[in-house]
Amino acid sequence: MQRTLLMIACICMALRGLAAVTGMQAGVGRAVITPDTQPVWLAGYAARTTPATGMLHHVWAKALAIEDGDGKRAVIITADVLGLTRELTTIICAQLAAKHGLTRQQIFFNASHTHSGPVVWPSLSVCCAFTPQDQQHVVTQNRMLAERMVMAVDHAVATLAPAELSLGYGTAGFAINRRKRDIAPVDHTVPVLRVSAPDGTVRAILFNYACHGTTLQGNNLLINGDYAGFAMLELERAYPGATALFVQGCAGDQGPEPRGTVAHAAAYGKTLAEAVERVLAQEMKSVAGALRTAFTETRLSFRPVGLDVFRAELTGSNPFRQRRAERVLYAFNAGSPMTDIPYPVQALRMGETTVFIFLSGEIVVDYARRIRRDYPHPDLLVAGYCNEVQSYIPSLRVLREGGYEADDSMIYYGLPGPFTDAVEASVLDAVATVCRQLGLTPTSRGE
Numbered sequence: 001m002q003r004t005l006l007m008i009a010c011i012c013m014a015l016r017g018l019a020a021v022t023g024m025q026a027g028v029g030r031a032v033i034t035p036d037t038q039p040v041w042l043a044g045y046a047a048r049t050t051p052a053t054g055m056l057h058h059v060w061a062k063a064l065a066i067e068d069g070d071g072k073r074a075v076i077i078t079a080d081v082l083g084l085t086r087e088l089t090t091i092i093c094a095q096l097a098a099k100h101g102l103t104r105q106q107i108f109f110n111a112s113h114t115h116s117g118p119v120v121w122p123s124l125s126v127c128c129a130f131t132p133q134d135q136q137h138v139v140t141q142n143r144m145l146a147e148r149m150v151m152a153v154d155h156a157v158a159t160l161a162p163a164e165l166s167l168g169y170g171t172a173g174f175a176i177n178r179r180k181r182d183i184a185p186v187d188h189t190v191p192v193l194r195v196s197a198p199d200g201t202v203r204a205i206l207f208n209y210a211c212h213g214t215t216l217q218g219n220n221l222l223i224n225g226d227y228a229g230f231a232m233l234e235l236e237r238a239y240p241g242a243t244a245l246f247v248q249g250c251a252g253d254q255g256p257e258p259r260g261t262v263a264h265a266a267a268y269g270k271t272l273a274e275a276v277e278r279v280l281a282q283e284m285k286s287v288a289g290a291l292r293t294a295f296t297e298t299r300l301s302f303r304p305v306g307l308d309v310f311r312a313e314l315t316g317s318n319p320f321r322q323r324r325a326e327r328v329l330y331a332f333n334a335g336s337p338m339t340d341i342p343y344p345v346q347a348l349r350m351g352e353t354t355v356f357i358f359l360s361g362e363i364v365v366d367y368a369r370r371i372r373r374d375y376p377h378p379d380l381l382v383a384g385y386c387n388e389v390q391s392y393i394p395s396l397r398v399l400r401e402g403g404y405e406a407d408d409s410m411i412y413y414g415l416p417g418p419f420t421d422a423v424e425a426s427v428l429d430a431v432a433t434v435c436r437q438l439g440l441t442p443t444s445r446g447e
């Protein structure tokens with residue numbers, strides 16, 4: 001009996017000493033990003049014509065700073081918005097470089113893609129029939145958003161302290177492939193990163209799932225984080241003092257169903273939180289070792305479209321096509337025709353086996369499945385909606401099938417038309433580039 005107790009005591013002491021052994025440190029920060037001035041225009045549904053009338057719960061920016069034993073850092077910033085823009089991330093990165101010496105490749109952004117969060121200008125500006133005053137008001141609110149995101153990182157860096165990181169996987173089944181085609185892949189994986197203090201107290205829970213934040217629809221005028229917002233609240237109630245960070249997955253073609261009510265959003269939030277809690281209750285794999293980060297940018301080309309198409313749209317009756325045509329023709333007349341867009345891809349490697357791939361845009365689920373197949377050894381988290389959300393990113397399959405994610409959505413993003421067939425290879429090449437920089441080689445590429 002005494003010997004057993006002694007052994008348990010030794011194991012406990014060994015576990016407590018783990019953080020010191022791994023040398024990992026982590027810090028967490030958060031800030032409310034619900035605009036404090038009125039009106040608040042919500043992003044996500046072109047049919048909305050009036051601003052928010054109130055809120056269900058606050059929307060947040062949250063930051064997790066991680067540092068390895070050699071002092072190398074990475075910061076993951078999540079925000080309950082539809083998508084971030086290059087305009088905003090550029091401002092934030094400049095401030096984080098000046099304040100904390102962080103380089104671009106050390107700063108990882110993810111948007112939850114809630115369709116009930118504040119507009120981030122100029123994303124989807126084609127959907128907004130704003131007056132110049134409305135536009136100026138939103139830009140001013142976005143300045144506050146940038147300040148709050150920097151504040152969240154300030155706090156995360158200031159609270160860096162010895163930590164134990166561990167990873168596990170669960171599943172949640174409420175996302176469906178909303179295209180409902182013959183081939184309708186889904187990704188129900190729920191990767192979970194737990195960050196604990198040396199005494200075992202959970203400080204942060206980062207979790208990932210691929211599903212549009214569209215449980216609440218265009219008739220909803222209450223600010224909230226959709227199912228992901230409810231899931232984070234649920235986890236923060238279950239783990240007092242911990243910060244829950246939701247990282248959106250490759251959800252371009254993934255959505256919740258049935259949907260439409262606050263009760264649906266709360267129920268999906270609970271389902272996801274329970275999936276995360278089941279992972280936290282099991283044995284998780286320790287994450288420790290050197291932090292490595294990589295960032296690259298490729299370009300995705302559009303199929304050529306004759307200007308006559310846009311001249312016709314300009315005089316048509318569809319206001320979204322009119323505004324898209326104005327943008328396309330303005331760019332052409334200014335001497336910089338829209339032929340392609342930049343596409344950032346980023347990766348974070350922690351120790352030998354844990355790799356987070358951060359893909360931008362509304363990228364469809366095929367990419368997550370393909371990357372898992374190509375890189376089967378590491379413990380992977382594949383996120384979409386990272387850094388900036390510039391358009392939908394179809395796979396070749398989705399592009400060839402056509403439909404909203406391949407084509408029609410380009411109207412609302414103010415872009416000239418579908419990508420060329422090179423889109424998938426361009427994205428996967430960029431993934432291969434960052435993985436190579438992190439010492440990973442694909443095992444089944446080209447199959």
Ligand SMILES: [Zn+2]
Pocket residue numbers: 113212252362
């Ligand atoms: Zn979307």
